Amino acid sequence: MDPVELLSTLGNKYNPEILQTTYEPKSAQELSEELDIPIATSYRRVEQLQELGLLEQEGKEFSDEGRQRKVYRRNVDEIVVELGNDDLDVDTTERTEAKNALNDVWSDLRG
Template identity: 35%
Template structure:
């Protein structure tokens, strides 16, 4: 399943985002994602076992920090690539009740990404 944080109906909780960012391996993954990469590429580059890599990527994606995309190959072996889904994350403490809130600054979408999103929405409707 391909997940896009911009299409999430419910934003992640501050605790979920902070827990995902508190992990050393997760921080290394974010630093290594200057361009979209596969779990295998990240595992090798960051020297993290592949099974752990998948768990950490799941946690980062659930926290709306990463987005997934599928690369379709002619041989039928599709590949999931991960990319950083934010430019900035801001944590704010509410003055009244001292609760935390999270705000994301997201990168602008390219024309290709917007077109892919439209096609995806069209497929969901049919």
């Protein structure tokens, strides 16, 4: 992953908030509503984060109106940026499947 591209993408308005809230699957519409983001911007930001591998499509669900929509979940738990004298290094910690399953169970219990 290119560190400069990653930092540039994380510096875009709304991207950090999208990553923070997608600890559980969310649609672009849900992100738009929860974070007060224009819907077109929500779709663009989701696409940017997917291109970098920070967000992935988790599956599909049905909205209250019965429409099928894609849901997205972040696939990283941590991003570490190290600034050196001559270089820039980025390290990510991927989200584990076990953690995903545990979060799903916990979300179901809370809901």
